[in-house]
Amino acid sequence: MRTVDVIIQKLTESFAPQSLDVQDESHLHAGHAGSRAGGQTHYRVYIVSDAFKGKSRIERHRLINAALADELAGSVHALAIHASAPGEGGAA
Structure with a gap:
């Protein structure tokens, strides 16, 4: 599985998001730190979920980082996170 x-x-199992967009941006980082042949190292996540209501930006990032702990400890070098609750600006 990729x-x-x-x-x-x-992320779907952890947060039941209203919207979720995960972009592989590895090709933008070729030759940079953490880049590997074959990519799959740099990602950008746009997620909107009720789970983020009342949570600070840092709390949201911590929740996502915890859900993806194995990937962040392994193959994923960088993860840009845009997390919001429904109705907030910056929704995907």
């Missing part, structure tokens, strides 16, 4: 599919699966 890393992007694992990320989508774990």
Whole structure:
């Protein structure tokens, strides 16, 4: 299974998002730190979920990082997170 599919699966199971977009941006980082042949190292996540209501940006990031702990400890070098609750600006 591709890393992007694992990320989508774990975030869906953890947060039941209203919207979720996971972009593999590895090609933008070729030759940079953490880049590997074959990519699957750099991702950007846009997620909207009720689970983020009343949570600070840091709390939201911590929740996502915890859900993806195995990937962040392994193949994923960088993860840009845009997390919001329904009705907040910056929704995906």
